[in-house]
Amino acid sequence: MNYLSRLKTKVRTEATPIQLVVSAYLILILLTFFLLNLPIFLKPGVHVSLLNSFFMAVSTISVTGLTTFPLSQVYNHAGIILLEFLFQIGGFGVTMLATVVMVLSGRKITLQQRQLIQVDMNQPRLSGTVRLSYSVFILMLVLQLFFGMLFSLYFTWQNGLTHLKSAIFNGFYISVSAVTNAGFDITGSSLAPFRHNYLFLLTIMFLIMLGGIGFPVLVEFQQWLSFKYHHPQQYHFRFSLFSKLAVFFAVIFFITGTILIFLTEFKGQLADESWPGKLMTAMFYSASTRNAGLQLESLKTFQTSTLLIFSLLMFIGASPSSVGGGVRTTTVGILLLYLAAFIRGRRNVNIFGRRISQSDIQKAIVVTNLSMLLCLGAVLILSITENYSLTSLIFEVAAAFGTTGLSLGITAGLSIIGKWVIIILMFVGRVGMLYMLLLFVSKKEQDFNYKYPTEQVIIG
Amino acid sequence: MNYLSRLKTKVRTEATPIQLVVSAYLILILLTFFLLNLPIFLKPGVHVSLLNSFFMAVSTISVTGLTTFPLSQVYNHAGIILLEFLFQIGGFGVTMLATVVMVLSGRKITLQQRQLIQVDMNQPRLSGTVRLSYSVFILMLVLQLFFGMLFSLYFTWQNGLTHLKSAIFNGFYISVSAVTNAGFDITGSSLAPFRHNYLFLLTIMFLIMLGGIGFPVLVEFQQWLSFKYHHPQQYHFRFSLFSKLAVFFAVIFFITGTILIFLTEFKGQLADESWPGKLMTAMFYSASTRNAGLQLESLKTFQTSTLLIFSLLMFIGASPSSVGGGVRTTTVGILLLYLAAFIRGRRNVNIFGRRISQSDIQKAIVVTNLSMLLCLGAVLILSITENYSLTSLIFEVAAAFGTTGLSLGITAGLSIIGKWVIIILMFVGRVGMLYMLLLFVSKKEQDFNYKYPTEQVIIG
Ligand SMILES: [K+]
Ligand SMILES: [K+]
Known part of the structure; x- marks a missing residue:
């Protein structure tokens, strides 16, 4: 006691x-x-x-x-x-x-x-x-x-x-x-x-x-509704940069995913469907692979290219502080914005009239790159220990890290090492790479996080 | 006229x-x-x-x-x-x-x-x-x-x-x-x-x-030899940070590659060889895949895991300003140092008693990530247009971007689109991603490059 x-x-x-x-x-x-x-x-x-x-x-x-x-x-x-x-x-x-x-x-x-x-x-x-x-x-x-x-x-x-x-x-x-x-x-x-x-x-x-x-986005939406209700005449409610980015990237990745799936399966899985059916199926998988992992049919009938796109969407995952996993949309998004800014010769990343802080960019870079290294390492280990096609292995790793849970049917047949690899990926994918990194940073060193200016974005 | x-x-x-x-x-x-x-x-x-x-x-x-x-x-x-x-x-x-x-x-x-x-x-x-x-x-x-x-x-x-x-x-x-x-x-x-x-x-x-x-490393080595010859008593010849990094990472990647190939092929390709033979073959491929692309046997007999390791080594490539291609060793190396520094809670990347400049780190991040995106896009396109296994496609893309030229024998059978994809990868891989990025930056904007302090490292 x-x-x-x-x-x-x-x-x-x-x-x-x-x-x-x-x-x-x-x-x-x-x-x-x-x-x-x-x-x-x-x-x-x-x-x-x-x-x-x-x-x-x-x-x-x-x-x-x-x-x-x-x-x-x-x-x-x-x-x-x-x-x-x-x-x-x-x-x-x-x-x-x-x-x-x-x-x-x-x-x-x-x-x-x-x-x-x-x-x-x-x-x-x-x-x-x-x-x-x-x-x-x-x-x-x-x-x-x-x-x-x-x-x-x-x-x-x-x-x-x-x-x-x-x-x-x-x-x-x-x-x-x-x-x-x-x-x-x-x-x-x-x-x-x-x-x-x-x-x-x-x-x-x-x-x-x-x-x-x-x-946090849902919280802010609730606040906005209550603000509108209590102050119907005023309209200067401001959504946080994080909420704007989360919605923005969710929409961007959803649309990009839909288009890619539509194109790669146009003559495959979608060939026999009506036009609304084609669009609906592509939209459904674009939403489901980033997050929930619900499916309409066996995934084995999809093209390799589509399975790679699924893997990519699963790897990106959902928003931070959501029910989902993966690298997180805003994290990948900020890295992409940073790359685009560099190409255009800009030194800063500006979006929605705000500048994204250097420390957020830094975290986005580290989290995304380490996540890639982790998944690459996992695929390498599985390619040694398992007897399945490379496509199934990549898909399984992305599904575990993105906590999507889709599979090409190999989970039950994994070796002991294979199962442990997937267990680790699921855990890190859900908790988030950033938390894993900050796990061993002491309380004192972390405290500065709370002194930053208000418009910090959530990474990882 | x-x-x-x-x-x-x-x-x-x-x-x-x-x-x-x-x-x-x-x-x-x-x-x-x-x-x-x-x-x-x-x-x-x-x-x-x-x-x-x-x-x-x-x-x-x-x-x-x-x-x-x-x-x-x-x-x-x-x-x-x-x-x-x-x-x-x-x-x-x-x-x-x-x-x-x-x-x-x-x-x-x-x-x-x-x-x-x-x-x-x-x-x-x-x-x-x-x-x-x-x-x-x-x-x-x-x-x-x-x-x-x-x-x-x-x-x-x-x-x-x-x-x-x-x-x-x-x-x-x-x-x-x-x-x-x-x-x-x-x-x-x-x-x-x-x-x-x-x-x-x-x-x-x-x-x-x-x-x-x-x-540049060869040039400095020549200078060092001539310095030693002319001033045998003095010993304050200083190699540039670039030369040190180039040699350091060449050695690191060579050793890592050798160990990985040795482990993955221990029971495969290397099983029938003597111990010196095992080591020699692993060393040879570790050196050859990053650069020249010479081979000792048909690559089709290697394990999938080994082919993935080869692909990774080819993607990394050789030093900048060498006969090789790829992302370049120093570029990948600086990104890895940066990730390691972040994990250890350090704000700066220090090595060989020097600090690597923020602009070099920035370039290393952008070049490596864009190279990955380029190769990922290439694999995606090829997975649509070609009828080969995902492993062969990843291998072909890495071999083209790393200007290594190894292949699992699919080059001749590529479609027209597939050949153009490989052509673009070979060109970008040789010229370097950084030059491709700076291609459209005007002379005025680039001129600041020549005003930087002396200990800049070469990226890309
Ligand atoms: K799920
Ligand atoms: K070559």
């Missing part, structure tokens, strides 16, 4: 917020690992090896969705519901949940705890962070409930009242999967039955994008 | 040295294209299409060595000798030859011409550049002659006097191929017959490294 309290003091005084966030993720993974091994969540007679079970735990908490076995054959209904619950925790991030618990329990939140939230939320300002993350949490939950009910109603209308139970189950499962970026497949055919239901696909895409745009 | 003289004045006053160098390369390619189409250099009855002929011209002047047809079936002896001559021009670079011609003809060299040489030689100081590049040129020629004779003698000793003519021909061809980085294959089996002749292989490796270490 004495030892524990000393440890507690040590952690409170010396641990940096980033160290606490990463530790919390690790503890959550171990807890999940323990839970997933409980017989009450498994179908009778099923045995899962410890490695596969740990793989599943990391995949769940990082909300990736890669699995080394078919979920529906291993977990019973209680197990699937447990997974849905864990996706929420993994998707929202540890600190966001800690905040909510503290707000609900009425405890006073210390400055250190606020900094912790600020780090996980990537909010450059401390003020009101707690209240805001609480309201985002509620918003996300309401969205999942609302669309879960909507989908349940739709499925009931389609399949009749006799299948009510499975309609509700599947409806909520899809809603949760889209918003939290889970993308785990419980039906075995993902969204294949709905490929010609455009309204359904558009709704899913909307939910995927909400989850991937980043919590 | 009036028009021509006005053009001449315009070029003299407005063109930047980089624009002149790139233009000279282009003119040389067109000239080579014309020469290679002359019937006197072709075997009787042979017809080569214009695209294949242009491909060959770019491959020759960029000293890459990729060919869409077997050389020995198309060119006669005169044609092969013409190629050897063109390798020299391509290997040494346009301006170096222009200098030599001017020195020989006794013409006065203007400041602009000196700047031109300085750019192509990447020398940060103007003084003595002309004399130095002249002496490097002589040194390289002497080396080729000396080792050409040595190899000829060796072949004569091996095969007897009856094969004297072919011994001399092959001896000089191998010597020229190694020093100028040509790597074209005229025997159809490259160096396969010599794989167990370690002294022979070591000699070849030495020549490859001399060509790839960079002319």
Whole structure:
């Protein structure tokens, strides 16, 4: 007890917020690992090896969705519901949940705890962070409930009242999967039955994008709505540079992805579809690969070029502080802006009437390049240990690092080393390369981060 | 005539040295294209299409060595000798030859011409550049002659006097191929017959490294020798930071490559060899892939992982201002140092007691990242237009950009678009990404380059 309290003091005084966030993720993974091994969540007679079970735990908490076995054959209904619950925790991030618990329990939140939230939320300002993350949490939950009910109603209308139970189950499962970026497949055919239901696909895409745009953007949008409501005559609400960049790059990557997929699959996968069908499928994959990992058909029928484009989109990933992973859109975007500025002979990167700070550019460069090195190293190791095509390996690595969880079907056949490589990629992809880098930087050295001018952008 | 003289004045006053160098390369390619189409250099009855002929011209002047047809079936002896001559021009670079011609003809060299040489030689100081590049040129020629004779003698000793003519021909061809980085294959089996002749292989490796270490390093080494000779008592000769970095990274990449190849092929290609044989083969490929592109056996028998490592080494390439291409060792090296410095929380990159300037770091970041984007785009396009495995395509792209010229045998079967992609990669890889970027920067904006402090490093 004495030892524990000393440890507690040590952690409170010396641990940096980033160290606490990463530790919390690790503890959550171990807890999940323990839970997933409980017989009450498994179908009778099923045995899962410890490695596969740990793989599943990391995949769940990082909300990736890669699995080394078919979920529906291993977990019973209680197990699937447990997974849905864990996706929420993994998707929202540890600190966001800690905040909510503290707000609900009425405890006073210390400055250190606020900094912790600020780090996980990537909010450059401390003020009101707690209240805001609480309201985002509620918003996300309401969205999942609302669309879960909507989908349940739709499925009931389609399949009749006799299948009510499975309609509700599947409806909520899809809603949760889209918003939290889970993308785990419980039906075995993902969204294949709905490929010609455009309204359904558009709704899913909307939910995927909400989850991937980043919590701070949602917070600001909420603030903007409340501002408009309270001050209808005024119009000088200013969105942060981060929110503008997050939306801007999400749109840019979405459009670029759509065009590329459309072009490469025009004579392939899309050949037999109508024009709206071609466009819808290309749009769906452009949104899904950067983030959720839901699919309309087996990916094995796609062209190599399309699979490479998918890999690229998965590698880029979602916004920072979102349910997604990867290098993060704004990070890749700032690097691209920097390259463009250099080509045009400019010394500074200006966008939306602001200059991006040197330290943000520096972080974007380091995070992107180290992520490339990490994935390159992973592909190299897998090309030694695994007996699959290079395309499948590149795809698997990108899917793990981007926490997308799509696969060309090789996950179950990976060697022990291969599984560990994917586990590490999922973890780093979700926590973010920048946090991994700052993990060993002491509290003192990190503190300067809070003294920077206001218009810092979130990297990694 | 009036028009021509006005053009001449315009070029003299407005063109930047980089624009002149790139233009000279282009003119040389067109000239080579014309020469290679002359019937006197072709075997009787042979017809080569214009695209294949242009491909060959770019491959020759960029000293890459990729060919869409077997050389020995198309060119006669005169044609092969013409190629050897063109390798020299391509290997040494346009301006170096222009200098030599001017020195020989006794013409006065203007400041602009000196700047031109300085750019192509990447020398940060103007003084003595002309004399130095002249002496490097002589040194390289002497080396080729000396080792050409040595190899000829060796072949004569091996095969007897009856094969004297072919011994001399092959001896000089191998010597020229190694020093100028040509790597074209005229025997159809490259160096396969010599794989167990370690002294022979070591000699070849030495020549490859001399060509790839960079002319400025050779110049400084010459200066150091002359300094030692004239001032035997003093010892404060200082090598430039560039020379130190060039040698340092050449060694680092050589050792890393050797270890990686050794590990990935330990149970593959190297399994049946003795321990010295294993090491020698790994060393040979580590040196050859970064630069010359000579090979000991068909590359198709290598593991996918080894082919990826080869691709990486080819992509990195040789030193700036050498006979080689690629991103360049110092450029990749400085980026790696920068990443390492960031991880260790340092704001500056220090090495050999010097700080690397921010502008050099910036260039290294931009050049490396744009090169990756270029190669990635090339692989994407080829994956659409060609019907070869992803591994072959990645390998081909890296071989073209690194002007190494190794191939998994797909060059001849490339589509028209595929050939143009490779042509562009060979050109950009040889000229260097940085020059391509600075090509459209006007003379005024570039002039500040000459005002920088002395310890600038060469990038790209
Ligand atoms: K996912
Ligand atoms: K070559």
